[in-house]
Amino acid sequence: MSTLRLSQEERDHLALLQRPASEVVELCKSAFDYLVNGPNLERYELLAKKCSGSVESATIQHAVEALISLLIHVTTNMSEHSNIRQLLPELGEDVQEVLEQFVNSKRSFVEGSIKSANIRAYRLVNLEWRLEVRTASRCLLQQSNVVITMKLYLHTEPKNENRELLEIDTTERSERELSAMQEDERRHRKDLLVQTDVSSLLHMIRSLEDALAESKSRRIRNIVDAIH
Template sequence: KLSVSSDTIQHGVEGLTYLLAESSKLMISELDFQESISALGFSEELNNLLLQLYSDNRKEIRAILSELAPELPSYHNLEWRLDVQLASRSLRQQVRPSVTMKLHLTQHGDRDTRVLQTDPATLLHLAQQLERALDEMKTSHCGRVVRNIK
């Protein structure tokens, strides 16, 4: 009926879905949404229809997006123990330290326990990498990325 290919229709629907989902995710105002779609070169009537569609369905789209987001386990508690093997039958002068951690996680109200064991050097390296990641999050570039993701 429209005299266009199915690929064109599919791309149009995907583009409209992306526009509405991203706009709802970022909770942009109606004025910002109108400025964004005016750059697309549509007619004034179509711009007003898109604005009306966005303002009518913004909350429902956000609710659907929040249901689709994966819920990751969250930290509840951590128990740890330092073990040191001082000697064995074959080696009398041996020192092998290890750190055993019992990580308690919560997901959907259920508790889960994970036991991890590592040597202190690997644990120190992991802590340094996490500290670097935290420092990286403080940069202005990461701040812009995080704001755009939310």
């Protein structure tokens, strides 16, 4: 059985758990809400006011993120509950029981999320596009319809960006080898033809930019680092 380990920074953030069990329960609830919906700064400010002693909202958020790391570490390492007690012996018995309940109840959610993340989804490896403009017709003398046609080349296997992505080198290959390679390419490749207008294309671009920005956030980095 692998040993459960946390970074020193995570340990420092988990030091906030040395408080009444009722407050730790609220932190655990906030940690799961973080996993599902992302950070909730207003909730952290409210918890900071409710917590005993002088606590800042940023400290609450760091503790919540450390709880997420603890949950993922325990799940991925298949550690038993006793490891949590050994890892955080400074916590009271009632707080350790809260953490055990938190980990046990949310383990299946994390396992399902990890399995979903490991699905070999299609990746975009190439893109061809064409701009079509209809400037006029017999019905309307003044008309401007802009349509963008895109052909997306998708693949489930990572590709070397320094070579042609979608062609197979046929030099010095037997027919059997080429047939096997082409069959493998068909099994992992998917071509998708998409046609859209300018407004829809702009909406897709904004959505992709938002997703890219979210992927660089602390929340996503913490989750990815804990999984890997």
